[in-house]
Amino acid sequence: MVGVVIVSHSKTLAEGVLEFCRVMAAEAPLVAAGGMEDGSFGTSFEKIKAAVESVNQGEGVLVLMDVGSAVMTTEMVLEDIADDSVQMVDCPLVVGAIAAAVAAEGGLDFESVKAEALSAWDARKLS
Amino acid sequence: MATKTQVIDIIHKVSAAIGENAQFLTDLDNAIGDGDHGINLARGFKKVEEELPAVADKDIGAILKKVGMTLVSTVGGASGPLYGTAFMKAGDAVKEKEEVTAEDFIAMLEAGIGGVQLRGKAEKGEKTMLDAMIPALDAMREAGTADAKAMLEAGLKAAKEGVEYTKTIIATKGRASYLGERSIGHQDPGASSFTVILETVANTV
Numbered sequence: 093m094v095g096v097v098i099v100s101h102s103k104t105l106a107e108g109v110l111e112f113c114r115v116m117a118a119e120a121p122l123v124a125a126g127g128m129e130d131g132s133f134g135t136s137f138e139k140i141k142a143a144v145e146s147v148n149q150g151e152g153v154l155v156l157m158d159v160g161s162a163v164m165t166t167e168m169v170l171e172d173i174a175d176d177s178v179q180m181v182d183c184p185l186v187v188g189a190i191a192a193a194v195a196a197e198g199g200l201d202f203e204s205v206k207a208e209a210l211s212a213w214d215a216r217k218l219s
Numbered sequence: 220m221a222t223k224t225q226v227i228d229i230i231h232k233v234s235a236a237i238g239e240n241a242q243f244l245t246d247l248d249n250a251i252g253d254g255d256h257g258i259n260l261a262r263g264f265k266k267v268e269e270e271l272p273a274v275a276d277k278d279i280g281a282i283l284k285k286v287g288m289t290l291v292s293t294v295g296g297a298s299g300p301l302y303g304t305a306f307m308k309a310g311d312a313v314k315e316k317e318e319v320t321a322e323d324f325i326a327m328l329e330a331g332i333g334g335v336q337l338r339g340k341a342e343k344g345e346k347t348m349l350d351a352m353i354p355a356l357d358a359m360r361e362a363g364t365a366d367a368k369a370m371l372e373a374g375l376k377a378a379k380e381g382v383e384y385t386k387t388i389i390a391t392k393g394r395a396s397y398l399g400e401r402s403i404g405h406q407d408p409g410a411s412s413f414t415v416i417l418e419t420v421a422n423t424v
Contacts, residue, residue: 134259134295160393164300164338168291 094196094205095121095147098189099140099157099166103127109189116190117197121147135165144169144178152177152202154209156189177202181209188212220367220424221319226279227271229423230286234264236419237412244415247408251395255296256408263294263302279319283310283327297393298409301335301348308334321364324371324420328356339392346390346402348409351381355417371421378414385410 096113100106106126113122125143128134144153155170157163157180166180181188188209195208221229237244237260244257267289274285287306291299309327313319319327332352341347358377362370385407390396395407 128295132295133253134255135299136295137292137299161295161297161300164297165291167338168300168303 093120093149093199094151094192094202095123095144095149095153096189096192096196096205097140097143097147097153097155098122098124098126098185099135099143099155099162100124100126100185101133101135101158101160101162103131105158109186112186113189113193117193120193120197121149122193122196123147135162137165137169140166140169141172144173148178152179152205154192154196154202154206155180156183156185156192156209158185179206181206183209183212184215187215191215220321220324223279223282223317225423226282226319227275229420230271230282231268232423233416233419234261234268236415237261237264240412240415244408244412247406247411251390251398251402251405252408253296253394256298256412259294259296260290260298260302260412263290263299266293278313278315278317280310280312280314280316283307283313286310297339298412300338301409304334304338305331321367321370324367325356325359325364328352328359328374332356341392344388345392346385346388346395346407346410347392348407348413350385350388350407351378351410351413351417354378354381354384355413367424368421371417371424375414375417375421378410378417382406382410382414 098106098109103126106124110124123143125140128136155166157166192205192209195205241257241261248254248256267286270289274282283306287303291303308330312326312330313323343349343353354377355374359370359374362373390402395402
């Protein structure tokens, strides 16, 4: 299955998004990489890298980020890993993560899981 | 301008200066950002100091790369990838060198700025560290490399003016951008920390 990594400055936010995803996708390789090594607020290169490696089953890994250094630090991790099947996806974090998790759980391929995450941009809540 | 031993000494002094200014930089960041800049950078440079002995026998390029990688790993906020990339690119500009000339320093700063722009996707005038870095580079080029001390002082003066300039503009990058016009009147923490670093270099050389 495609792996999904949730990167946030906040440990509890990343874990909360993961908790939400787990309700819909109990088996998919999902992991939270929130906060610093000691749990404090921030983003950690090592933590993100370890998270990516932990969910990489060879079918690709999608990384979803909150803002700022979460994006920049993830970018540096991906440059370090240098694997085209490990990519960031630019989408709303919560809805995108749920969409990606469900797609991964359903066994969709990398591009399809990515497309599902990106579909979060069109998920209207009031209309 | 500086031998390898002097470069290592400067890095220790930069760490000390960032440590002394940690609260000041964090207060600036509290006003318009997420209030972690000084504390984060101080933590990063403290770790850099711990790592320095292990790379002391390497060339200056490798030492600066190590500084950058350590900042990326330990800072935690946006200044980690930004300064981290800047130091790594600066290191690339002085690969295998055992001594840094004034020309090298200009090349390092130019590469560092390129790194910050690449990572942060920012330009001059967006209330970021670039508003101190780019004027400093321009002023140093104009001052010329014949007198390294005079060159650095010209750069420092321009960086300080750049910090003042950041008070007058709206932030359009980073979390300060959420404040819009309310960011006016506050100096940018990143431009301020760069100026602390450059001031340390200028006072040491």
